[in-house]
Amino acid sequence: xxxxxxxxxxxxxxxxxxxxxxxxxxxxxxxxxxxxxxxxxxxxxxxxxxxxxxxxxxxxxxxxxxxxxxxxxxxxxxxxxxxxxxxxxxxxxxxxxxxxxxxxxxxxxxxxxxxxxxxxxxxxxxxxxxxxxxxxxxxxxxxxxxxxxxxxxxxxxxxxxxxxxxxxxxxxxxxxxxxxxxxxxxxxxxxxxxxxxxxxxxxxxxxxxxxxxxxxxxxxxxxxxxxxxxxxxxxxxxxxxxxxxxxxxxxxxxxxxxxxxxxxxxxxxxxxxxxxxxxxxxxxxxxxxxxxxxxxxxxxxxxxxxxxxxxxxxxxxxxxxxxxxxxxxxxxxxxxxxxxxxxxxxxxxxxxxxxxxxxxxxxxxxxxxxxxxxxxxxxxxxxxxxxxxxxxxxxxxxxxxxxxxxxxxxxxxxxxxxxxxxxxxxxxxxxxxxxxxxxxxxxxxxxxxxxxxxxxxxxxxxxxxxxxxxxxxxxxxxxxxxxxxxxxxxxxxxxxxxxxxxxxxxxxxxxxxxxxxxxxxxxxxxxxxxxxxxxxxxxxxxxxxxxxxxxxxxxxxxxxxxxxxxxxxxxxxxxxxxxxxxxxxxxxxxxxxxxxxxxxxxxxxxxxxxxxxxxxxxxxxxxxxxxxxxxxxxxxxxxxxxxxxxxxxxxxxxxxxxxxxxxxxxxxxxxxxxxxxxxxxxxxxxxxxxxxxxxxx
Ligand code: 3HC
Numbered sequence: 177x178x179x180x181x182x183x184x185x186x187x188x189x190x191x192x193x194x195x196x197x198x199x200x201x202x203x204x205x206x207x208x209x210x211x212x213x214x215x216x217x218x219x220x221x222x223x224x225x226x227x228x229x230x231x232x233x234x235x236x237x238x239x240x241x242x243x244x245x246x247x248x249x250x251x252x253x254x255x256x257x258x259x260x261x262x263x264x265x266x267x268x269x270x271x272x273x274x275x276x277x278x279x280x281x282x283x284x285x286x287x288x289x290x291x292x293x294x295x296x297x298x299x300x301x302x303x304x305x306x307x308x309x310x311x312x313x314x315x316x317x318x319x320x321x322x323x324x325x326x327x328x329x330x331x332x333x334x335x336x337x338x339x340x341x342x343x344x345x346x347x348x349x350x351x352x353x354x355x356x357x358x359x360x361x362x363x364x365x366x367x368x369x370x371x372x373x374x375x376x377x378x379x380x381x382x383x384x385x386x387x388x389x390x391x392x393x394x395x396x397x398x399x400x401x402x403x404x405x406x407x408x409x410x411x412x413x414x415x416x417x418x419x420x421x422x423x424x425x426x427x428x429x430x431x432x433x434x435x436x437x438x439x440x441x442x443x444x445x446x447x448x449x450x451x452x453x454x455x456x457x458x459x460x461x462x463x464x465x466x467x468x469x470x471x472x473x474x475x476x477x478x479x480x481x482x483x484x485x486x487x488x489x490x491x492x493x494x495x496x497x498x499x500x501x502x503x504x505x506x507x508x509x510x511x512x513x514x515x516x517x518x519x520x521x522x523x524x525x526x527x528x529x530x531x532x533x534x535x536x537x538x539x540x541x542x543x544x545x546x547x548x549x550x551x552x553x554x555x556x557x558x559x560x561x562x563x564x565x566x567x568x569x570x571x572x573x574x575x576x577x578x579x580x581x582x583x584x585x586x587x588x589x590x591x592x593x594x595x596x597x598x599x600x601x602x603x604x605x606x607x608x609x610x611x612x613x614x615x616x617x618x619x620x621x622x623x624x625x626x627x628x629x630x631x632x633x634x635x636x637x638x639x640x641x642x643x644x645x646x647x648x649x650x651x652x653x654x655x656x657x658x659x660x661x662x663x664x665x666x667x668x669x670x671x672x673x674x675x676x677x678x679x680x681x682x683x684x685x686x687x688x689x690x691x692x693x694x695x696x697x698x699x700x701x702x703x704x705x706x707x708x709x710x711x712x713x714x715x716x717x718x719x720x721x722x723x724x725x726x727x728x729x730x731x732x733x734x735x736x737x738x739x740x741x742x743x744x745x746x747x748x749x750x751x752x753x754x755x756x757x758x759x760x761x762x763x764x765x766x767x768x769x770x771x772x773x774x775x776x777x778x779x780x781x782x783x784x785x786x787x788x789x790x791x792x793x794x795x796x797x798x799x800x801x802x803x804x805x806x807x808x809x810x811x812x813x814x815x816x817x818x819x820x821x822x823x824x825x826x827x828x829x830x831x832x833x834x835x836x837x838x839x840x841x842x843x844x845x846x847x848x849x850x851x852x853x854x855x856x857x858x859x860x861x862x863x864x865x866x867x868x869x870x871x872x873x
Pocket of ligand 1: 198199237238239240241242253274277278279300301304306307308309310312450453454
């Protein structure tokens, strides 16, 4: 019993210490222990006040997210909160760390709250597609007012101790030990003898629903365009807390919590939360010791190199940017500076911070200036001979133990590693553009890469605020292989009769920020063209080949950078317009291929794109190029802009059912056997009644 909630009495104060590492999540068992401890304190004649505190680095950070998919067992967190609130002895919560979700609700149900000055407090349930479900939507408005409570719960963002005190969320702040400060507060409450147990029922007498209606109305107007369910439900709950008797309002909240919990959106958001943390758990990281990285060399100051430099500087690292001539170097350094200047102009960064970041940046024309760096990342042209040349130069100058990283999208890192004298120090670090913004970092592990170097790659990802995902050496790694399958499905549909604009619209509705043809325009159609030409000689003749992309490139319609691609961009505008000449070109290409166009509805477009992605994902898993399905989902969410509430293609496949995906693939098979042939894994999963979820461990 002591394991999850310890009980000690100090001078008439019962100290209940939550102990459930790493974040003291309020699991079922912790909830049961807490109720028992509160009852023990209540019936203990030696006790005059109760202090709730937590061991380790934080007060509970919420209910246990990992239990949410399982059966609901009593006691649930609302019962714990109600039991604390109903305690006949004063209950004080002493807070430290990240007091979030159910943890904060536990504190709100206590009669007094004191927090360490560094404490962060929040109700982030909305980020998991949930409403606070343990009285938060009742107690917050009654404690801090409706308008603030709504913005607090709808943003999900934590606040600091001073602001929390100003808003009435906590009673006091301590700069010292939180346990000692809590005990001090408990003694003060005992000695003052003035404890009046405030309950929600009493607070209800203070409510003024009419005055609060406008706050509710405003909040509704702000979320009217949101496709998410939880924000609306949070507002409903706050409104209910003003209008209904306490008991009914609590049950309203609990029902809303249950509805959200059962929703696909919440399942996807919780999947992403867990998948983000799972991605870093890879065998090499568990075995390896990360190397210290403070100084980084970046070779190439183009868009990618500059973006990586910004990301490294944001992560507090020193950067030397190397270019081959002074003009290119100047341009590269200016690109980096421009990113920071924009951030200052938009007030996302202070000039002082910008200065500090730029002070850690230097430029050089000599590879030999990289002799002391811990990591060198090449970002030069995507051509094998050029990369090999750069690697040879690095091999000659880098100190022993330095890491050589290739930022390639496609090239074979095993082959690259074989060209240097220290293949164990070679790794692929595939950043996504813009590298200072996109959160994905594919950590590409070659055959010879040492565990320490892999562990260093993942540690670096964390330091840069990115999600590192392990990928094996395969043409396009995870992201570009899935992207290729997705684009092929989209291109086939366009060649068969859909317009690129319809496909883009359907895939935006599906949850991508941009449709596949908008993506082409942004990246540049010439990039895929070069790639197609690179593999032309080895292309499988059985693979269907669409021609309109080549025709567009031959006409110089490379996308946004030249003002026209699938869309027209007037005067460099970021938003493009549909272009009839593109539709005409596609119609011509169709005619040349003797294809009779047919109609596609949005549902079919989405199903074809999804099943192509899932099939390629299954192939990546079969060949162990991806470690787990949720890693593939993270690549699509953090590298390709799929909204979090969709969870990722593999998660959606589980929601739809593998049988359905497999049947769709077989149905599409008549068009083109090559991309649609179901991966063997899908057949065996169907037979075993399995989903991808079971492989996420
Ligand atoms: N339940 C279960 N496990 C949790 C958890 C939770 N609520 N919060 C964090 N963890 C686990 C993580 O999965 C991770 O596990 P691992 O070591 O096995 O990978 C470990 O705790 C550490 O987490 P992080 O890697 O995220 O560590 P950080 O120090 O970077 O961040 C944190 C800590 C700020 C607490 C962050 O984990 C976080 O934001 N957690 C989620 C908080 C949250 O959403 N709470 C609300 C839950 S819903 C709820 O309470 C419903 C209620 O209203 C009824």
